[in-house]
Each structure stands twice: as structure tokens, then as C-alpha cells.
Amino acid sequence: xxxxxxxALDALSTLSxxxxxxxxxxxxxxxxxxxxxxxxxxxxxxxxxLLRIVVxxxxxxxxxxxxxxxxxxxxxxxxxxxxxxxxxxxxxxGLSLHVSAYLAEVYRGGIEAVPKGQTDASAALxxxxxxxxxxxxxxxxxxxxxxxxxxxxxxxxxxxxxAAVITVQELxxxxxxxxxxxxxxxxxxxxxxxxxxxxxxxxxxxxxxxEKKLKRGYTAKLAEKPARDIAVMEETK
Amino acid sequence: MIEVRGIYKRFDxxxxxxxxxxxINEGEVVAIIGPSGSGKSTLLRCINYLExxxxxxxxxxxxxAYRDFKGKELSKAKIAxxxxxxxxxxxxxxxxxxxxxxxxxxxxxxxxxxxxxAEYQQRAKKLLERVGVAEKQDQYPGQLSGGQQQRVxxxxxxxxxxxxxxxxxxxxxxxxxxxxxxxSVMRQLVxxxxxxxxxxxxxxxxxxxxDRVIFMDCGKIVEEGTPEALFTNPQHExxxxxxxxxxxxTERTKPEPTSDPQTIVEESSYPIVLP
Ligand SMILES: Nc1ncnc2c1ncn2[C@@H]1O[C@H](COP(=O)(O)OP(=O)(O)OP(=O)(O)O)[C@@H](O)[C@H]1O
Ligand SMILES: [Mg+2]
Numbered sequence: 001x002x003x004x005x006x007x008a009l010d011a012l013s014t015l016s017x018x019x020x021x022x023x024x025x026x027x028x029x030x031x032x033x034x035x036x037x038x039x040x041x042x043x044x045x046x047x048x049x050l051l052r053i054v055v056x057x058x059x060x061x062x063x064x065x066x067x068x069x070x071x072x073x074x075x076x077x078x079x080x081x082x083x084x085x086x087x088x089x090x091x092x093x094g095l096s097l098h099v100s101a102y103l104a105e106v107y108r109g110g111i112e113a114v115p116k117g118q119t120d121a122s123a124a125l126x127x128x129x130x131x132x133x134x135x136x137x138x139x140x141x142x143x144x145x146x147x148x149x150x151x152x153x154x155x156x157x158x159x160x161x162x163a164a165v166i167t168v169q170e171l172x173x174x175x176x177x178x179x180x181x182x183x184x185x186x187x188x189x190x191x192x193x194x195x196x197x198x199x200x201x202x203x204x205x206x207x208x209x210x211e212k213k214l215k216r217g218y219t220a221k222l223a224e225k226p227a228r229d230i231a232v233m234e235e236t237k
Numbered sequence: 238m239i240e241v242r243g244i245y246k247r248f249d250x251x252x253x254x255x256x257x258x259x260x261i262n263e264g265e266v267v268a269i270i271g272p273s274g275s276g277k278s279t280l281l282r283c284i285n286y287l288e289x290x291x292x293x294x295x296x297x298x299x300x301x302a303y304r305d306f307k308g309k310e311l312s313k314a315k316i317a318x319x320x321x322x323x324x325x326x327x328x329x330x331x332x333x334x335x336x337x338x339x340x341x342x343x344x345x346x347x348x349x350x351x352x353x354x355a356e357y358q359q360r361a362k363k364l365l366e367r368v369g370v371a372e373k374q375d376q377y378p379g380q381l382s383g384g385q386q387q388r389v390x391x392x393x394x395x396x397x398x399x400x401x402x403x404x405x406x407x408x409x410x411x412x413x414x415x416x417x418x419x420x421s422v423m424r425q426l427v428x429x430x431x432x433x434x435x436x437x438x439x440x441x442x443x444x445x446x447x448d449r450v451i452f453m454d455c456g457k458i459v460e461e462g463t464p465e466a467l468f469t470n471p472q473h474e475x476x477x478x479x480x481x482x483x484x485x486x487t488e489r490t491k492p493e494p495t496s497d498p499q500t501i502v503e504e505s506s507y508p509i510v511l512p
């Protein structure tokens with residue numbers, strides 16, 4: 001038997017802690033980049049050219065280099081110029097900056113996908129550009145990109161494993177330590193594998209579910225309509 | 238009320254408007270007709286600066302509306318506030334799909350004029366009643382028919398209490414049986430004395446409500462006059478050709494079923510006599 005259940009049970013407590021760190025890192029970076037990404041996208045469309053250039057440079061830098069070297073650079077290189085971050089913080093900053101750059105592109109795509117008629121109609125009412133963006137364009141753009149955002153969140157969850165390289169005590173890192181100590185790579189890494197899957201797979205299903213739900217478009221809850229009617233309507237489509 | 242002076246507009250090397258001047262007086266209903274691509278939409282869009290003209294001025298109530306006398310653009314805030322005095326209704330309604338019908342109608346007062354919530358909600362409900370879609374207030378635009386959507390769009394514009402309204406082919410994307418309900422809402426506006434510029438192919442409607450008809454072709458105003466004069470005695474060959482094309486088209490599609498008895502009478506009698 002290659003898989004050692006006793007050892008697995010032993011490892012479970014430390015690995016669970018690792019999974020908790022993984023999830024925390026995912027949530028923290030996810031939350032930050034979902035918001036930061038919007039501002040990056042807006043900055044890229046700003047009328048201030050300097051802001052546009054700087055932010056554009058940042059996005060290109062993040063997109064054209066490996067995430068791994070970005071994390072290593074923040075943790076190992078930046079201390080030389082006096083910026084010292086502890087591992088978790090370094091991973092948080094690195095991952096957030098990286099994912100925000102990608103999400104900015106996603107948001108921009110969503111903003112461009114909102115029909116021009118929407119902007120025209122709001123401008124004709126007398127709304128100012130910032131109001132149009134906040135009240136008309138962004139709410140629609142975000143809805144359009146929710147499935148993509150979901151996929152990026154799942155990727156982020158998986159990419160947090162790279163933080164092991166800068167000694168963040170997340171799931172993979174704890175697995176590595178435990179495996180090196182016991183030499184039972186098969187048992188430990190099988191367990192690590194399974195634990196990523198246990199979170200990642202439901203997350204993917206959730207994204208698919210949300211995507212399906214969004215496809216139905218904006219509808220009021222037809223509370224006053226008997227459910228039977230709606231079922232008939234759906235069937236006859 | 239609205240005065241357009243010598244407007245030019247080109248897209249790349251396509252000259253869309255050439256030296257257009259026109260005046261719309263208070264309470265006047267001006268219909269703008271002309272073949273596809275003649276620049277009708279662009280003209281309306283220049284009037285509220287959705288499309289900045291290359292040259293020429295737009296005056297509203299005697300004042301330069303979007304640029305100062307040197308041609309320098311006014312502030313975004315000033316332009317926005319001028320726009321709110323001129324309502325616009327589009328061919329494809331362009332309601333906000335993420336807001337309920339009521340929120341759509343409230344959107345102007347809520348995001349522009351910052352009036353009291355109770356006040357604008359009440360006004361919005363009244364407007365929805367006036368255009369006959371009050372019972373739909375909690376639904377989303379996607380759940381409404383085209384005719385209902387366009388009536389909501391009209392209510393949305395009216396919520397800003399504009400001094401004038403621009404209509405760009407408000408019935409062109411509607412199924413024939415839904416045209417009447419939108420035209421009858423517009424007719425109400427005419428009866429209330431609203432100043433209006435209407436781009437449309439509904440010649441029966443034009444004949445009934447327009448004080449003046451402007452025929453455009455290739456970015457120019459070819460001729461204008463009362464509906465009576467223009468329809469019965471067009472001065473230019475191009476006007477004649479256009480009217481006869483429109484007429485033969487409407488002859489073909491004439492027996493339009495409509496639920497509005499008033500519209501049946503009006504839409505089926507095309508008293509256009511061509512020489
Ligand atoms: N944003 C734009 N960019 C480039 N060309 C444009 C743009 N808007 C309009 N045009 C061009 O300008 C010309 C006039 O267009 P416009 O929409 O004003 O005509 P119209 O009279 O409203 O026609 P229709 O009856 O088809 O609505 C057309 O040739 C059109 O292709
Ligand atoms: Mg047009």
C-alpha cells in the first residue's frame with residue numbers, strides 16, 4: 001500500500017492549517033484585486049496622460065513576467081532597497097498586484113461591451129461622465145464580467161501555492177515540510193492534491209452555476225405570477 | 238428656443254452635415270424627414286452635443302449652449318446641465334437594463350438634479366401612468382414589449398422636465414402593431430404644447446401634428462415647409478422622389494392592425510398627393 005492512512009491523519013492538522021492560510025490569502029487577494037482592478041481599469045481610461053502611462057506600464061509589467069519571479073522579487077530583492085515584508089504580506093502584495101492587472105483588462109473589456117446607446121441615453125438626461133460610469137456603465141460591465149472574475153478567483157486560489165517559494169505557511173509549503181521530514185511524498189502530496197481539489201472543484205461548479213444564472217438576464221421576481229405560468233412560458237420557448 | 242447656426246460635421250472624409258441652420262420655436266413641432274444616411278440622427282445628436290459639430294453653433298434660449306463665442310468647449314458640468322433641458326428619445330429605447338422601470342424613470346432626477354426622493358418617485362409614477370405603463374413599474378425593461386419600452390423611455394426623458402424633446406425614429410424598431418401606442422403618447426405631448434423635433438418615417442403622424450417639415454438629403458436641408466405644402470407640392474425633385482418612395486412603401490404595408498382606433502383612422506389615410 002503506497003498511501004499511509006495513519007501518516008495522512010497525522011499530517012491532517014498541519015495541512016488543514018495550511019489550507020486555512022491558502023484560503024485566507026485567496027480571500028484577501030481576491031477582495032483587494034476585485035476592487036483595485038476597477039480603479040486600474042478606470043485609470044487606464046483617464047484623461048490624465050501621465051496616470052494612463054504609469055498604470056499602463058504597471059499592467060504590461062505584470063502581464064509580461066512570471067508571477068513566480070514577481071513574488072521572489074518582492075520577498076528577496078526588495079529588502080535590499082529597504083522594503084522588508086513578511087512572507088504573508090509579500091505574497092499578499094505580489095498576488096494582488098498581479099491579479100489586479102489581469103482583472104483591469106477584464107473590467108475594461110466589460111466596460112467596452114456596454115452598448116454606446118447607454119452612455120448616450122444617460123448623457124442626454126444630463127448625467128456627468130463620472131455619474132454615467134458609476135451608475136450606468138460599471139454596474140452593467142461588472143455583471144458582464146462576473147463569470148470571468150470567478151474564473152480568475154479560482155486561478156488565484158491555485159496560484160497561491162506559488163507563495164510556498166517565499167515561505168508562506170500555506171498548504172503546499174506545509175506539505176513540503178511534512179513530506180521532507182517523513183519521506184512519504186506519495187501520501188502527503190496525494191493529500192495536498194485532494195485538499196486543493198476539495199476547494200477548487202466546488203468553486204468551479206459555483207462559477208458555472210452563476211454564469212448560467214446570469215444568462216437569464218435582468219428579471220423582476222415575478223411574485224404575483226403563479227409559478228405554473230412561468231413553467232409554461234419556459235417550456236414554450 | 239433651439240437655434241442651429243451653420244453646423245458642419247464630418248466623420249473621417251464623409252461629410253455628414255453641411256452648413257445646417259434651423260430654428261425651432263417654443264411650442265413648435267418640427268418633423269425631419271429624409272433618406273437613410275442623410276444626417277438626420279447626426280443633426281439631432283449635434284443639438285444636444287452627443288456629437289460635437291466641427292463648426293457652427295447651437296443656441297438654446299438664445300444662449301450658446303455648449304461652446305463659448307470663441308468656440309471653446311464649456312465645462313462638462315455646464316454641458317450636462319444644458320443637456321438636461323432637452324430630452325432625447327432614441328430608436329432603440331436605450332433603457333437601462335439593470336434598473337427597474339420605475340428606477341429608469343427616476344434615474345434623471347436622482348442622478349442629475351438631486352431632488353427629494355419622495356418627490357421624484359411620485360413624479361415618476363405619475364409619468365408612468367401618463368404613458369400607460371404604471372403596472373410595469375417593478376419589472377425590468379427586458380420584460381416589456383418594444384412599445385412599452387419606448388413609452389418608458391419617453392417618461393424617463395420627461396422626468397427631467399425638459400423644455401424641448403428630440404425624437405430619433407422613435408417607432409422605427411417597433412412591430413407595426415406597437416407603433417400606434419407610442420405615437421399616441423407623442424401626440425399627447427404635442428397637445429400639451431411641448432417643443433419637439435421628430436425624425437420619423439410616419440408620414441401620417443407628421444401630417445397630423447407637425448407645424449413644419451424639413452426634408453434633408455446628403456447632409457443638407459433641401460426644403461422645408463408646412464406638411465401640407467411639402468407633401469402636396471414639393472419643390473425639389475429629390476423631395477418628390479423620396480416622398481413617392483415612402484408613399485409606395487406605406488401603401489404596401491398599409492393595412493396595419495392596431496388596437497388604437499384613433500390611430501387606425503389616422504395611419505390608414507395618407508393624404509399625400511403627388512404631382
Ligand atoms: N459615429 C459615426 N462614425 C462614423 N460615421 C458615422 C457615425 N455616425 C454616423 N455616421 C455616418 O454619417 C452618415 C449620416 O448618418 P445619420 O445616422 O446621421 O443618418 P440618418 O439620416 O439618421 O440615417 P438613418 O435614417 O439610417 O438613421 C452616414 O453615412 C453614417 O454612416
Ligand atoms: Mg438615424
